[in-house]
Amino acid sequence: MAMKKASSRAGKAAGASGARKTGSAARAGALRRASAAPKPGVVSETARASQPRTPKLPKAVAAVIEAVRDKKAEQIVVLDLRKTGGFTDYFIICTGGNSRQMTAIADSVRDTLRETLDERPTIAEGVDRSEWILLDYFNFVVHIFSRECRAFYGLERLWGNAERYELGETSA
Numbered sequence: 001m002a003m004k005k006a007s008s009r010a011g012k013a014a015g016a017s018g019a020r021k022t023g024s025a026a027r028a029g030a031l032r033r034a035s036a037a038p039k040p041g042v043v044s045e046t047a048r049a050s051q052p053r054t055p056k057l058p059k060a061v062a063a064v065i066e067a068v069r070d071k072k073a074e075q076i077v078v079l080d081l082r083k084t085g086g087f088t089d090y091f092i093i094c095t096g097g098n099s100r101q102m103t104a105i106a107d108s109v110r111d112t113l114r115e116t117l118d119e120r121p122t123i124a125e126g127v128d129r130s131e132w133i134l135l136d137y138f139n140f141v142v143h144i145f146s147r148e149c150r151a152f153y154g155l156e157r158l159w160g161n162a163e164r165y166e167l168g169e170t171s172a
Contacts, residue, residue, distance in 0.1 A: 058139070059117065060140065061090050061140050063113060064140070065092065068144075069167075070108060071101065072097075073094035074094065074097065075095045076093070077091075077167065078090055078093075079093065079155075079163070080164075083163070084159065086162070088139060088140055090141070091141050091143060091162075092140060092143065093145065094142075094144055094145070095145050095147055096145070098146075102130050102133055102146065103130060109135055109144075121137050123135075130146070132144070132149045133145075
């Protein structure tokens with residue numbers, strides 16, 4: 001044991017004096033550094049805890065969420081209406097800061113769904129007024145509100161019995 005301590009002290013002294021480690025000491029140091037480095041594709045527990053949890057949703061709904069996030073939409077909420085007997089399966093509700101941003105969000109949703117899933121809205125309402133833009137894709141409806149209009153109509157309150165997923169607030 002005394003021999004091992006002496007050799008480790010010598011190794012520390014060599015490292016402190018600037019001498020280069022060779023052999024097994026160098027390999028051991030490289031292994032320690034490699035094991036401390038994050039592995040590609042592996043998410044640490046702290047990073048996983050900081051990411052908002054997205055429920056298992058259909059591809060089209062997930063694509064909408066990504067499209068509105070890309071355009072910095074605020075207060076993104078998904079209402080699951082399947083158990084409420086509604087006329088559609090999901091509402092995706094978000095808020096835009098101004099009419100230009102709301103139009104950009106709507107354009108992003110349409111472009112993303114057309115390019116990735118070859119889906120087009122059956123109805124697009126309110127694009128001219130930019131207070132409440134509605135994109136109806138039959139199985140889900142995207143609502144893009146101004147702040148005032150969203151507070152006034154309160155869709156989340158009207159569909160209070162629906163399962164609600166708050167997907168965070170993104171601010172510009």
